[in-house]
Amino acid sequence: MRNLSRRTFVAGAGATVGAATAGGLLAPAAGAVAGSAAEDAGPASRAVRNGDLITVTAENPRYIDLISGFNPRWEARPKGVRLPRTTAQVVQAVQDAADRRQRLTVRGGGHCYEDFVYNPEVEVVVDMNLMDAVGYDPGRRAFEVEAGATLLKVYQTLYEGWGVTVPGGVCYAVGVGGHVQGGGYGNLSRKHGLVVDHLYAIEVVTLDADGRARAVVATREPGDPHRDLWWAHTGGGGGNFGVVTRYWFRSPDATGSNPSDLLPKPPAEVLIAIPSWSWENITQRGFTSMVRHYGAWFEQNSAPDSVYNGLTSWLFLNHKVSGSLVLLLQVNGDVPQAEQRANDFVQGLSDALGVPHQGEVVRLPWLKAVKYIGTMDATQTNPQLRAGHKSAYMRRGFPENQIAAIWKHLTRTDYANPRGGVAVISFGGRINSVAPGATALPQRDAIFKLLYQTYWTAPADDAPNTAWLQDFYREVYGDTGGVPVSNRVTDGCYINYADRDLSDPQQNTSNVPWSTLYYKDNYPRLQRIKQQYDPKDFFRHRQSIRLPRGTR
Incomplete structure (x- = not known):
């Protein structure tokens, strides 16, 4: 979910298109094994299997649509894009690339926040878009x-x-x-x-x-x-x-x-509220009180069995030039007093801020609410916008120095992008009922997930926007080396909000590696599994799991 404002509230089977000729870079290598699925395990595997693996190269007009993700900052010029329809065709694509020692990456929805899929080193992209059963x-x-x-x-x-x-x-x-x-x-x-x-x-x-x-x-x-x-x-x-x-x-x-x-x-129905507060009337004292109140509420209501585990919120702390702070609130409509809970939550923020809100609570069928929330924001559906992102988990509400740093960067006059800010997203509840080692994701006692973000259109604006985001993030976590190391308040970063700066010693001066920020104590086990299933380190990117030392 991106920055919100009140106003924003293939080809036929068997076609091999633009493929290299026999003996070319994408043609099957001598001795290549097409392979097949380990087992026929369900309806998707029983889909139509006839037809060749689709390959799109630069000579084909579709190529330009297939060499970048949702963020146009990241682009590749691969020798070809392969679009499988079956598991056997994925095996073939991997085998062909391995036999030629070609750098291969995989595209799902294309929303990777970094250049892990699209970068200058990539030679083959396996695009999974046609396997969607x-x-x-x-x-x-x-x-x-x-x-x-x-x-x-x-x-x-x-x-x-x-x-x-x-x-x-x-x-x-x-x-x-x-x-x-x-x-x-x-x-x-x-x-x-x-x-x-x-x-x-x-x-x-x-x-x-x-x-x-x-x-x-x-x-x-x-x-x-x-x-x-x-x-x-x-x-x-x-x-x-x-x-x-x-x-x-x-x-x-x-x-x-x-x-x-x-x-x-x-739930059959949910309550949706999208209140906003005009920046024109917001003071630093009121802002501090509101952010403090938001943190305290979730500190008190994030246990797995909380009666409020059906309440989810995204507080968008947008840059001042956006005109407003915005909340996206969803409450399970099937529980007693759902409307009262939603209204009380919003009013509590308004009282803490000292500014009245605009916007009302509405009731929607669940699936309609999913479609509404997923499509209502012009920023999240605009494929022309370039973007930068960073993340953090929080175990407690914001300390005073972090609130002050957030205020400072949201009110800077030397940066005037209305799409810049940080989303403070509720976490906890049933998420925290699982042990840190039961899954590879270890952050199991957090109350928030944070998404720092900014969007812009022109490549010439890359430097000032990324610099603002880096300065913002580094100052919020200035006490811990510019990153949210695991301690009483913060608990590392979210791999799906990938951030290359975590690997940069100029941005991360904490001596805590990116791998620990993402995976904590689970990283050594991930390395052992990497060694077992990808001993050649064939599947890799700038922040992929590293093989254990001495195994390459």
């Missing part, structure tokens, strides 16, 4: 989702078909492939946990020590020999171990074989 697999008693599906397709298919959902993100066009691997959270997570808390199995194409690509299915079953590979995908981040082709979802406490009982049921 969603259905029920009776053999596994789980819902099968191909890795190219977008979040909105997943929500709509699961809900309309079976009345269930997964507690994923709010940006409708985000691909499930990368979203799940990084942990995955959204407006139902305080009530139902993270997406990975409902992940039963994955299918992932790996490359072994002999350079052979194969598809592996890994489950959370205690006796599964590949259980570690499943665990690595419960918050270990994308682009580390292989190409995920499919996920299966079933809640760990679900029983029986009725699909409608195997995943969380969303």
